[in-house]
Amino acid sequence: MPSAKELNSTLYPHHTDFTGRDPPPKDGYSWNQIKDAIKSNSLHVLRRTDKGQYEYEQWQEKIDRKTYTNVGEYIAFAILQWPDLQDPADSNDINTTAMSQCKEDRYKTIDPRLTLRLNHYPFPVQESIQYFVLWSTRDMSLSSERERLDNYLIQQFIGNQDQPRSPLSQEVYSPAVGKKKQWMWFVNPIELRSVATVHHIHVFVRDVDLSEPNEVIIERQ
16 A cells, blocks of 8 residues: 555656655644754755645646746746836846846846745645745845845834834734734755745744744845
């Protein structure tokens, strides 16, 4: 009789090699499991289920490759639809070097754009955790961009004295009464990125007691 692992691989065939990577817990990864993977630089242990990977690859195959040359280009222009996003190649001032760049490299030269969205093809997490992807036209793991990133996440989840919490994403839940938001994020190493051409970080958010210390866990690659 086939094992559950073999059965899943048969029911949900995909092209990703999960050899040596244990399946996710049935109730999803816990906060501490994600935190430990970040701190120990072992992000490879976090993986989709076979069903989740199958569904993600099926979604990829539906992208019109005559219009979008890769997944990143589709995400940037069809899904995120950043306001006023214009291909710099459309400008009369574009130089030859910029013209020689591929489309998704050219859009990174425009003003910064940040969009926080729920991860629709995530590895599973426990119900108490919201799992987002923060997409950007800049590399948010660079120290030069960290202030912009930190301010954005604080405004999403906490607010400040001058401006109350004002999340740009309607998918961000307000904290429960007597609770506050705690978050952590990481940048996947190149070999684990399923979308390599658009800058993004993985963000995890949960409610904690007001007495909990403010702790932001990050991993930069």
